[in-house]
Amino acid sequence: MKLKSNIPSVKNFFGIILVLFISVLVSDKVKDQSEVLYLSLWLGISFGIVLQRSRFCFYCLSRDFIEKSNAEGLLGIITSLVVGTLGYHIVFGAFLTEPIFPHLPPNAHISPVSFVLLLGSFSFGFGMAIAGSCISAQLYRLGEGLVSSLFAFVGIIIGFILAFRIWNYFYLNIIYDAPVVWFPHHFGYMGSVVVQLTLMSVFAILLFKFHKKQKKEEISFWWKIKWPTYVGGILVGIIGMVAFFRITPLGVTAEIGSISRNTAEYFNIMPLRLEGFDTLRGCITVVKNVFWTNNGLFIFGLVLGSFAAAVFSEDFKIQIPNVHEVKNSFIGGLFMGFGSMIALGCTVGNLLSGIMAASLSGWIFLIFCALGLYLGWIIKNKIRVN
Template structure:
């Protein structure tokens, strides 16, 4: 899965070449093997655990797969957007387009089984189909600014947590605080703009076939327009198809964006079919909501919040299926980073620590108001043929653009 479409910069390429027979390299492989064995054993134990069962086990494994793909393909929305905005390199954007194309086909098939008649006025169960309002636009802009300020999206910080990032814990902690601000501002926004906002789901008018045709046509046009921003392919030396080549291609080099996106799309369809749509903020938001509820800091009623699908939050006393997914994501990324030699602990800088925390706060607020982040509202929402996904995606991209123009990303 070599990088046929070039990445953004040298930091996103393969890990530096080093001997695979040194004690340090062997230790990395042993630890990585133990991590993946422990994850498999944990999934097995979850199938029989009271209150969990197969959905939790499947969510853990889905998270592991997602963490490996995210880490090996460098699938971070901020990095992908930054490469295009700063360097006019659209190569990594094809990972997002491929993920949306593959997941759109899969969602259309799954929707047909869950809701055969989309014109009935009902929505596909649990899909990320949300209201389109000014609050969604503002949430996307704020989320994008938070991405630029912290140096990654929430899912990006989760997989970088597995790489030993010093800033990821601060950004994730900030997102928990941001969710709290989101809960405090929700009722006013709901009454002001959200309650009367339209919920636009394309299959209501075009059916699944027509919606998929429009979906693929839009992605195809974007792919064609972006071709002019794909740099020329670098020359690649001829290599024999041997174990060394396979090792480097699978475990050391950055994966091809098209292959990465296709795998993300397949994982997303499997997650929706078996458990719930992909998303990485439901457990984070639920943690904040639970703490605020126990402390008496929540409003008496969060108007209409629990009636929406997406990365729904609730008061919980245990790890939810989404929680197992993000645990698997971080640990799967950790195992992949160990094998690739990309795991590295470093001390954070003071300025970067502050901006990571503040960026996390902005992302947490945006994710709470938008009912999800770039994986949930954007990726799963667009795959579900929801207009809210496209609106949120455009707002996030604009927010990142503004943040880069203001050079907010230079702090981390």
């Protein structure tokens, strides 16, 4: 494939210019607060660009493997986990010289392992299959002009509120005594790296075994070419490491959960308290009245970055959904919101950040999320055929 050396049109740079302008406005707004807030914005922008250009959507990449035996996308996810695991273990030493039980590195997404985690993971995977993409992909596709993402987020917020209503029962009866398993406690830092890389290697070998070579996409303009997923994986791993070291682990549901809590408070349907919630690790939500938070700016930046990348690559297009797409987005959002709340994170905050942190909860999320995804894919395809 020979690429044309044309220079993109001036209109292709509109998104980049707009993002730079908005970043200046945000910088002025947060200059008296913390430079970490501004860094959160730019990490979000970078994350959005990477997700959009490499099509780093957990459901889409999984669907490619199920339907086409194309393992390239899932191997890209494993690449991000390898890079993130190595980076996290370097950072662990700065926070915690010796991984002695029960001490854990600050903010790392290391959650209790219980039936609730299994249920939440399965629900999330099922929901993203019905909705067509996970929460992070809904955000970057919103930046591409996908209007149905808005209906997914309505469902996600309602799903969060439903989960809030039954959280106390889950916590007091199941989560309270559930074990928190961090590999370095059992194997040390070096042993933890070996265990992690061994598990990833096993998954990679299985994916290679079933992979079928795909036909190359014919695109002549360099700015329209999709980035290889392994490149996206490397960059996601690096962004994850930087976020963990400077701010907090990657995640996109803390801000959404906070909006859900505020909404529930407004309608007087929020429990008086969420038992034990603030003592756990993951994408924890809080009741707040400000937008300028680390996770809020990260999500805002993600959409901005995706928008800039989509406009530059000519992928941006306002896509109005039909009734069927609205229904799927909303229902899928319900399951994703419910699942990510009780599992304390989604595919970014739990799968990526959890596995990178050498947490058993991250691996459990991966397995049961995949099972839920597969069931959702089967049901969705049967409905489509009938």
